[in-house]
């Protein structure tokens with residue numbers, strides 16, 4: 001019989017000397033994702049479809065489910081004594097939790113918001129950082145390589161919970177009894193790929209290095225890359241990363257020339273960092289087209305970052321090409 005998530009976490013903690021408090025936080029996150037999944041599954045029947053009528057700190061229109069998922073995660077995590085503080089895509093500032101908590105949880109409660117109303121895969125992304133002392137915004141500004149765990153839930157044809165506690169990547173599937181059971185362990189991302197993901201409608205705004213990289217992919221067998229590529233774009237980072245975890249590929253959301261003050265669309269702390277830890281634990285790579293995302297010293301909770309992640313050969317090729325131009329990340 002497949003192992004349940006809670007049994008796995010107990011065993012994994014014993015094998016790798018992982019703090020019981022961290023395991024408790026992971027269990028709280030998993031339980032919240034089951035509750036969010038239950039609402040997602042019912043759609044209109046659960047009143048989750050449509051606009052919330054409000055904007056978040058990044059000026060994005062919130063969907064009802066962005067707000068519902070955010071509230072569910074905040075109330076569950078505030079009730080966990082090991083959590084000191086929270087940061088969310090949907091909260092302007094950090095949210096305090098428990099004074100004696102040893103962990104900070106950062107999350108994108110609902111990733112792929114534009115897909116909620118059209119019944120396409122969406123998800124929840126989370127990052128867990130260690131904490132000591134007084135809580136302030138500065139407590140959260142730790143580089144991604146300090147994460148003690150990260151993961152995501154994918155609300156797709158199946159509901160999945162994917163995690164790393166820095167000892168490999170494990171995939172759990174929600175069964176008919178509303179329990180996560182392990183379906184993949186030590187997932188590994190193939191080094192080479194013939195599949196890429198980028199929002200091609202932004203092509204004219206990209207910097208020249210990214211223009212060159214994608215032009216080479218589109219030339220296929222006849223070009224310098226010497227192979228034909230396929231392209232996918234789901235518009236849910238969770239779904240793209242999961243596809244890459246399962247069969248390789250490269251996902252890119254580059255900085256572009258429209259607003260030079262914005263380093264890309266995706267957020268470092270609760271999108272790029274947690275996904276980069278998952279990808280690196282699965283043998284893939286993740287950069288901002290110049291340096292490892294996990295090494296970036298954050299400057300703000302909602303900081304944006306360019307993202308190139310997935311199969312190592314492809315990420316290395318694209319990153320080297322950017323570095324060769326001498327352009328800034």
Ligand SMILES: O=P(O)(O)OC[C@H]1O[C@](O)(COP(=O)(O)O)[C@@H](O)[C@@H]1O
Nearest residue numbers: 108110111112113114199235236237
């Ligand atoms: O609108 P675009 O350019 O397709 O962007 C899609 C990207 O935006 C995101 O939806 C941003 O996440 P949110 O939905 O959490 O804001 C990513 O999941 C996805 O990769």
Ligand SMILES: [Mg+2]
Nearest residue numbers: 108111112271
């Ligand atoms: Mg997101």
Ligand SMILES: [Mg+2]
Nearest residue numbers: 089108110111
């Ligand atoms: Mg979101």
